[in-house]
Amino acid sequence: MMNRMPRSILSRLAVVFFMAAFAMPALAESTVDGSKSQRIEVAFVLDVNGSMSDLIDGAKRKIWSIVNTIIDINPEADIRIALITYRDWGAGSYEINSVDMTEDVQGLYSKLVKFGDRERPKSFNQALDRSVQELEWTKGKNAKRIAFLVGDAPFQTDDPNDPPYPQVLKRAQDEKITFNTVQVGENPDTAKLWQKIAQMGQGHYFTIPQDGGRVTVIETPLDHDILVLQQMIDKTIIPYGSSLKQAELRTKLETKAKAPASVQVDNSRYYSKKGGSKEAITGGGDLVADVKNGVRKLDLIKDFDLPENLRGKSIDEKQVFLDQQSQKRGKLEIAMTELIKERDIYLADQATTQPRKENDTQSLDKVVTETLRDQLK
Known part of the structure; x- marks a missing residue:
């Protein structure tokens, strides 16, 4: 368990939150036309x-x-x-x-x-x-x-x-x-x-x-920060739906967290670089992403399909909470994008200095x- 956030993560997030203060308050919806x-x-x-x-x-x-x-x-x-x-x-x-x-x-x-x-x-x-x-x-x-x-x-x-x-x-x-x-x-x-x-x-x-x-495990100096940041992103995921659906999502999150560090980093890279509608985990079931991406309408979701902290609240109160989670995730994802870019550059530099051996x-x-x-x- 990570008890203290690395200083490099704090520095990155400080820049991201400062830039976000001058941006539009609402996160833009995805404009990718899936049919294309x-x-x-x-x-x-x-x-x-x-x-x-x-x-x-x-x-x-x-x-x-x-x-x-x-x-x-x-x-x-x-x-x-x-x-x-x-x-x-x-x-x-x-x-x-x-x-x-x-x-x-x-x-x-x-x-x-x-x-x-x-x-x-x-x-x-x-x-x-x-x-x-x-x-x-x-x-x-x-x-x-x-x-x-x-x-x-x-x-x-x-x-x-x-x-x-x-x-x-x-x-x-x-x-x-x-x-x-x-x-x-x-x-x-x-x-x-x-x-x-x-x-x-x-x-x-x-x-x-x-x-x-041979399974090649690639490690970089940026991997630790990526893992910490991904933990923060994953905490913004809100399971909803039937008890079975929520359990399935939690199982995927647990499996993801137990994976070897190199697998988790590859996982984070996929979510960061993939275009289209943004999601923190594939397969749906995350209230934040599904509402933001238009998969579900918040006012049509029954109270008993929501987490306990949202039950009994008005639609406006629910939307405010989701907007806060979405904006928090968006800022974290910006920081993750920068980390992944730096990691890709690092690996490209390593590849030029350590070319593949003929007998690999x-x-x-x-x-x-x-x-x-x-x-x-």
Whole structure:
């Protein structure tokens, strides 16, 4: 627990609050026209056999780094992520597990953190088919649709109940879904099949070590201040709605706070740099952001769906309280933007003085970010 605010944070906030005193008293509403934003959808079809446990752990730590790559390419992008897992147990024993296309990256991260608490059998062909047929891919030219198949072993392809994978990939091609493959380990049979799938899916084929590759943790002198500032921003979040919805939001906040420091910093960078309507946590359920962004009208929210400190108050009193929280958050977000900019500059300078070594091994986040940079041009 942070008991004292760092002096650098105090200095930054003093400047921000001074500038805000001469600004308009009400924070401006977002003017981004969502219909003009490019939608970028990325699905992961992931083998969850026991041999993949190290890679799964690395994926948990790097999900924010991956979505930050998209933000760097297009800050105004409307990002949606999906996850489908599979595991072949043989004898027709399988079950499909998936998280459909969602803008709630924080919610997806929370599910990834809990992932592995229990193992479920999966069928590859069924999972591949679901990734094309059942995920809610956006139609139209203003959407980019990219999928990654990640696994370490070939699968049974002779089950008459499963759709043939060439047929699935033909449908993906018709739907303009690009399929990339990431082979984990060095199984030669997997290599042949993954290369074929990537070719049919008009994507790229990569290989990474069995452990998923080294997870690079990047630390900077600015990270501590970013974490402290993010704690202050998170305190302005007000859960509302049913008791279940409020509990879900609090769970996401708890998961976020328990994440490794490097993950939290990547998380803060995403929220700071993402364009469009501002939010402190994805997935909705924050009264401050939802009212400010026009998602909900304050006068239509029932008292029993509000936190106790707002129940029984007049609409004007409620609005004054929300405006205060919104303005406080806005000032903190300005300070965060400056911190993130400084961190990006620091990392860029470090990259020029410490170039990548030729023998650096590939990792899941590296091949995914390289592919996204190429395919989102």
